[in-house]
Amino acid sequence: MRRALAVIAAAVVWLLVLGTAAGIPWSAPLTPRDQVTLKGQDFRPVMGAGVEDGSALGVGAIASDGNAMQSIPMERLRAADYPLLTYRFEDFPRTLELLLVFRRADTPDDVQTVALPWPGDGVVTVDLHAASPAWHGEITELGFAEYATAQLVPPSIAFQPFRLDQARLASPSWNALPRLLRQGWFGYQPWSLASINVVGASADTNASMPLTLIVGALLTLLVCAVLLRWSLARWLRSAVIAGAVCWVVLDARWLADLAAKHRLTDSIYAGKSWQERARLQPDEDVAGFAQLAHQQLAGVGRHGRVLVASDSTYMMLRLIYFLLPLNAAPLESAIAVAPADDWPPDTVIVLCSSKRWHYDDSTAALRSEARSIAATPLFVGGNLAVYRVRGGGP
């Protein structure tokens, strides 16, 4: 009798702990009270191209900027009543990232976005209320946008055709618990530049798997100790076993995630030569700029200083790295320590996707706010421009 009671108590403990982790309200029913189903065929391509494919929408091409988007108008749906979004895609490539895009009635000109977990081939459920503070008010349009995973996948090889099968918005319910936790804990998360600092999402406090397992295990042990009248020694032994089991479960989760991350790396780089792998940079636009800049800087002497500027710090530093072994450094650092008149005479400036700096023909100088550098254009094409500094030091 006591054992049966302990089993029931443990089941209740885990239901409550897991429910809290998934963010499901205690008052929620077992199945959703309200739901709106959106068939793939009802979505319309806004960017890229797509055709009806049975009840789905087949997306076969992206727009020239590398993005695709499909949307559907909504009849003023109250966001607070439908926090759970479930979606299903087929053949969604691992190289793409998925966004939910929507408009609200209160700000019809603004497009709101929420990053969504990679859908794979299965059904994915997310809690939009927890994922974004923008999910409130009345929704007038909803859609999905896809683009190459930022700073990880070369855009030129990212796209492959896929099908948008279905999306569903629903009110909270307990039957969403397994899907919410599966997605939150075991969903694929691609490498990002932040992965070197923190593993997984940094803002997943309530859905934290280590915390949930620890709390669940401790409460279960407590319940068992009380109901089964465990001795301290037995409780400690059980705690050690529970700790080991939790560790292994967390590690299995991490290994599965690592393997999923590796499948992407493998799909991009495996079977290619060193040269091809070096060419397949996630920021292939910057690598292209570097190649062009190298050609334009062929006449610059070995000791010539190359100062690089871009509106994006990432782009500026990446360009410097790609330009090596050219003698390059950030333009802003140089300006901060010495006026342009003191720079060596063979100094060259490379601007990459820079609106902050512009060339003023009337004064034949580069300008940024109140700053001015006398320079002669050597090359100007698209987002790349190369200038030679005039009047440098001896």
Added chain:
Amino acid sequence: MNAAYLSAWLLVLAAGTPIALALSAPRRPGRMAMALGYGVVLGMLAAAAFTALAAQADTTHAWLHAAPWLALVAVTASGIAAYRRYRAPAAAPGTDGKVEYWKYVLIAAALASLFWRGSIIASEVLLRPTYPWDAWDAWAVKAKTWYLLGHYVPFVAVADWLHAGAAELHSGPAWAYPSTLGWMQVWFASAAGGWIEQLVNMPWFALWTGMLLGHYGQWRALGVSRAGAAIGVYVLGSLPLLTSHVALAGYADLWVATLFAFSMLAWLRWQERGERGQLLMALVCAGVLPLIKLEGMVWCLSLLAAIGFGALSPRWRWRAAAVALAVLLLVVLVGQAQMLFAAIGWVRSGSRVVDIPVIGNLSLAWHADAAAGIVHSLFTQSNWHLLWWLVPPVIVWRWRAIRSNDALGLCSLLLLGCFGLLLFLFTFTDAAEWAESYTAVNRLIMHITPAVVALLVLLLGRPPAQPERDGTVAAHDPQPGPA
């Protein structure tokens, strides 16, 4: 991959392994694992040193210039190691008890998971070009420049760079970072025959393997059973952030973490076994830390202070602690102080500011959000599995072992001090921003994490020591046996 690249790796092992063997007492359990683990790390560092010394004029063929020196080290260290082994008494049979079948199964599963993980991260390193930000922005810049130029050029501050006229100088945001890892990358790039980032980054995988082997060997030598040491290796190898630092190779933090733990373990072995070679190993590993990363100086001084403190008699320890406490109190009360630290320089503190040369000017104030960030990093994020949940109960459970074993007590004190330093840095200074944004906080905590795991395994994996007649506790010294 070509023959030269493979030869470069063999040379690294051939030089490093005998160094570790020469500094270790023969016929200790885990000796070969320790030698291979420490050896591959020391070998890579030796390759970096000889490349810096012998190949500045011709970095394209750097490995050919440095290889003879490395070979000389290999021969000399092998000779010393062989001589020491020849002079050592024959090994007694091992005393490890019989391991139950189910434990074998568990250990095999744990090791299988490590092999699988290892194959994934090795493949990641071999496939992807250098990825994380500082890897290409800071750590690989000098190496790539030197290798592609074909010779060494100094990196200087931007102001000096601009005013240097025709002199061949380079600059960049990370011009002041230590060059050790850069020279190591030059060694491997020259052996690979080109700037192939995947091959240049392979040392990070070797470092991870070396870290696991080195820990296993030292745990065995310090009396941990095979099963205990194998489980410890699994725990260490399974930590997600450490794995990420290998898969996304290029940062210096894993090097700092490994060398810090290696130094602490060697020091521990010297304290418990009295092996002078291990003291030298501890000092070498500690001394290399500032040459890897600027913050390494803080860890180096912490280790040296701990080693010095440990060498004092109990009476002098109390006196040293009292003096340190008095100085600290004086600084707090007066509100201003200047202190000259070896290798760091003048550390100046005001009432609300402290200026540490290797870190910068930090204003002092309590940052509650940063404290929350640290708690979040340690206990709810996925960086460490359950490691930091386990530390407090294990310390409480094994408190008597810490109290009764001087070496373990000193190591605990060292780690507590280092952890306290990190807490102070993140909650009372401008570095709080790094904790609130979850950037450097985990990487800096990672510097001491392998050492924390090492201590936990020693606390849990050794049989309780038997008190000797005078009431002190005997060092753990099981009969030596095969690794």
